[in-house]
Amino acid sequence: MSTRRKFLFSALGACLVQLSGETPSKLLIRSARPEDFEMTLEGFSSWLTPVESFFTRTHSYTPTIDMAQWGLRIDGLVDTPLTLKLDDLHKFPRAELVSVMQCAGNGRSFFQPGVAGMQWERGGVGNARWSGIRLADVLKKAGVKSAGNQMMMDGADEPPGTMPDFVRSLPIKKALHPDTLLAFQMNGEPLTASHGFPLRLVVPGWAGDSWVKWLTHIEVLDHEYDGFFMKTAYRHPIHPVPPGTPVDLSQTTPVTQINPESVIASPLHGSRVTMDRTTIRGAAWSGESPVTRVDVSTDSGRSWKAAALGGQATQYGWRLWQLAWTPKERGSAVIMARATDRAGQTQPLVQDWNASGYLWNVVQQVRVEVGDTVAAPPSGAELNIPEFPDAVKASCLPCHGADMVAGQHLSRPQWEKEVDKMIRWGSSVKPGERPALIDFLVSHFGPR
Numbered sequence: 001m002s003t004r005r006k007f008l009f010s011a012l013g014a015c016l017v018q019l020s021g022e023t024p025s026k027l028l029i030r031s032a033r034p035e036d037f038e039m040t041l042e043g044f045s046s047w048l049t050p051v052e053s054f055f056t057r058t059h060s061y062t063p064t065i066d067m068a069q070w071g072l073r074i075d076g077l078v079d080t081p082l083t084l085k086l087d088d089l090h091k092f093p094r095a096e097l098v099s100v101m102q103c104a105g106n107g108r109s110f111f112q113p114g115v116a117g118m119q120w121e122r123g124g125v126g127n128a129r130w131s132g133i134r135l136a137d138v139l140k141k142a143g144v145k146s147a148g149n150q151m152m153m154d155g156a157d158e159p160p161g162t163m164p165d166f167v168r169s170l171p172i173k174k175a176l177h178p179d180t181l182l183a184f185q186m187n188g189e190p191l192t193a194s195h196g197f198p199l200r201l202v203v204p205g206w207a208g209d210s211w212v213k214w215l216t217h218i219e220v221l222d223h224e225y226d227g228f229f230m231k232t233a234y235r236h237p238i239h240p241v242p243p244g245t246p247v248d249l250s251q252t253t254p255v256t257q258i259n260p261e262s263v264i265a266s267p268l269h270g271s272r273v274t275m276d277r278t279t280i281r282g283a284a285w286s287g288e289s290p291v292t293r294v295d296v297s298t299d300s301g302r303s304w305k306a307a308a309l310g311g312q313a314t315q316y317g318w319r320l321w322q323l324a325w326t327p328k329e330r331g332s333a334v335i336m337a338r339a340t341d342r343a344g345q346t347q348p349l350v351q352d353w354n355a356s357g358y359l360w361n362v363v364q365q366v367r368v369e370v371g372d373t374v375a376a377p378p379s380g381a382e383l384n385i386p387e388f389p390d391a392v393k394a395s396c397l398p399c400h401g402a403d404m405v406a407g408q409h410l411s412r413p414q415w416e417k418e419v420d421k422m423i424r425w426g427s428s429v430k431p432g433e434r435p436a437l438i439d440f441l442v443s444h445f446g447p448r
């Protein structure tokens, strides 16, 4: 944390919770408060993502859990409502699996026109070994009534102001699937505070928004849960729309499974390689259906070759892949990789646009120069955070950092919409301050 950041943090931090851990050194900090950290491209070289390299996505703050008080409540449409302590949960049969977890918004920064939200590039995803117990075993103990077809899940995190609480629901069919877990562990270690200690949901094949952290309450319902994070957020259009078109919520459906995707870990975009043999490699994954092939092109998509798949083959984990390439000529080359899963789904070349920037999975293009020497790409642009006027500090920064604002690239109507949402969620912007606030945001953080 910079000194200036620390200063703002303590000056405005009266109502705030501290960061849960040390500043992560292996991650890109998209937002320090709340914690939104992105995995770097290096992460696509390892089969299991170490916890210290694993992305973090938190809507409000990381709660501090008092284990003397903590319990998991299961109620609603069940025969026997239960409150289970961690010891009780440990008595159920153990279950474990390797699965990718990907944020629904991974790749959001690539949408054109740009959309509001965390500006993830490719690293809002990771692959880990999750251990715990089957959710189905716990639900069977409570006895789901025949009318129960959805399951509400809530964690211990509490939002600031009047922001809605992060509460989600899951169809009971997915909840009862033997691979849906209540996990205590990630890669053999107890969950860290950022990743949901002491208990989180593991919903393999589905986007991260269903993987509720710090789980405290499950309620069996006969309908989809009615809150903001089910009925407004995490929805995407049923039918494709022209880019930039707002879609009525009645024409949207909740985000569920993730799509096939492949990321090139090496060589890096903008780097220089020689005429010698280069290994092109990366990782590929899909939703509930495993990746069965990755095709690589080194000539802008004119021809494709199957890459060799490595890492372990599991239902939900990612595969590492590689292909040897000996360039035939000097100049500029575009490398692409395209994953296909067992269900026959493959990555598109053009994304269907959606206003929330979910489920980006367009085939990546990595441009390299073939020359006489090897060279790393030029280093990327740093986030430039200007000094915020006092009124902006006072209305925005009590709840989140300046980095969260500075990462956005929005048009005037988009900023107006965001500011009005924040006012609804308890920001102290006075009516007279709104025009200057919008002007500041549009002039510094306008469209790319």
Ligand SMILES: Nc1nc2c(c(=O)[nH]1)N[C@H]1C(S)=C(S)[C@@H](COP(=O)(O)O)O[C@H]1N2
Pocket (backbone or CB within 6 Å): 054, 055, 056, 057, 058, 059, 060, 102, 103, 104, 154, 155, 156, 157, 166, 194, 195, 196, 207, 208, 209, 210, 211, 212, 213, 214
């Ligand atoms: N309680 C709670 N659970 C949550 C969230 C949250 O904000 N609160 N964020 C969700 C989202 S959108 C994602 S992508 C994943 C991220 O999990 P991670 O931080 O362990 O990577 O957690 C999910 N579970």
Ligand SMILES: [Mo]
Pocket (backbone or CB within 6 Å): 057, 102, 103, 104, 105, 208, 209
């Ligand atoms: Mo997410």
